[in-house]
Amino acid sequence: MAIRTTLLTCLSMLAFAGNSILCRLALMERHIDPLSFTTLRLASGALILYALVCFSSRRASATPVAQAATSARQSGSWLGAIALVLYALSFSLAYTNMESGVGALILFGSVQLSMLLYGMIKGERPTALSMVGLLISITGLVLLLLPGSSAPPLGAAGLMAIAGAAWGWYSIRGKGAANPLASTASNFARAVPFSLMALVPLLATLHWDARGLTYAILSGTVTSGLGYVIWYGVMKQLTVLKASTVQLSVPILTAIMGTALLGEVLTLQLMVSCILVLGGIGMVMVSKGRQQTH
Template sequence: MTPLVGLLTLLAMLAFAANSLLARAAFSTTDIDPASFTAIRLASGALTLFVILRWQGSKPTSFRSGGWSALTLFIYAAAFSFAYRDISTGAGALVLFASAQLLMISYGLYKGERASVLGLLLAFGGLVAFLVPSASAPPLSAAVLMALAGSAWGVFSLLGRSQGAPIISTTSSFIWALPLAAVLVLTQVQQLNTDAMGVVYALLSGCVASGLGYAVWYWVRVRMTAIGAGAVQLSVPVISAVMGVALLDETMSLHSVVSALLTLGGVAWVSLTIRNTKG
């Protein structure tokens, strides 16, 4: 990995972690509601990606799985926003990441790939231990919503694997998700509320952490091995937790830290073995 690829990879992981931090900051320090945050994030992300495409001389095009990709992107973004009303930055990122990775791993196993059973059990066991009712466990409703967000993101990622131009397909998905965001806003009209700082957080999440973050990641992704690309994403929940502690005064108990490490370790174990032994 060259120094430039390494630096941009770090920036991409910081952007992914910043999505969690920005959402949690918005709902814990401002009055913006989840539906408004979701709509602003998707709209600003779509605009940013569209500008990047036009700068490159490209444009969004139709593709076979576009409708499903837009739906899963919307479900991810909406569930992500509603979950972060009641879950800490690091806990939310862990549930999101683990749910997405475990869904994709399960799909791979279903399709005949092989992986470490012990690693899979370790990942599931760590996640269950993290979520088991305790003084430090996140609220069940928020954890379920974040697991839904992670599962939707996992499906979105699987659908995107068949596309040859990920930035084009992702831009199209963002654009096609906007009508769904509009419907969400209409159904939540009685609960809508915004303020200046909440809108700023949503715009930063859409333009910088999502739009620019995804563009940078797709550039470095093709310059990394599959194992490297999977392993580096293990840093996102850790970065998110550190950001939450440093910037939002959040805390994590020893039980949560150990459970999180078991989950991430199990996912890493499975990710490495599934790539080394399949086929």
């Protein structure tokens, strides 16, 4: 990869890891409740993405701002928005009772496993190597959930698995988007009303302070909005195999950042689980790459 592509790839992976860190920073000391965090994240993400859509349209073709915004609104889908809000809500709720590295591993594992299973359902024929890799990854996730110092509560783990499956579904739906930036902006905006509806029954429990608001807005604008834009730009320079494989770094980056910034402990149980999950997924990616070259 060119130096510029490599640097932007690293930056986007740091942004993905940063989502977990910002969410934990906001929730671990109750600076904000998870539903308010999610709503602010989606709303601020929609605003920055729409601003980028308008800026890029004006720069490329002098399209009026109103016309660019209208075009962006028509790019997304309500199903995409439902998948996005399901991911974002489950993600935040899970992180009220789970460390960042553990959460990122479950999230990432669930995303990849759900996409692999979808491919199998759609008729992709798995190789022996990919099946072995899939079983190793599942073993790693099971190991993480066994009683031990790194094991998360099953409820939180289940929510994060739902978040991963929802993000996998969102990724599959968005794979063929003609304009990923406009589509993402539209889906973020469409997701906000669903998030607001989830707030209504729990109005009495909502709370936030300045730090909580800051973390939520940073998550929406920087690590989600700008992070996704950078990633979409980078993906044009990467093969599907490279784009999938490079994301193996996200749980590791999150665990390291969680240790440095949140004081979380990098336990042997978490490290072994990381090796199994990421190694297994890596085997699947290598197997798919070999299939594509035949």
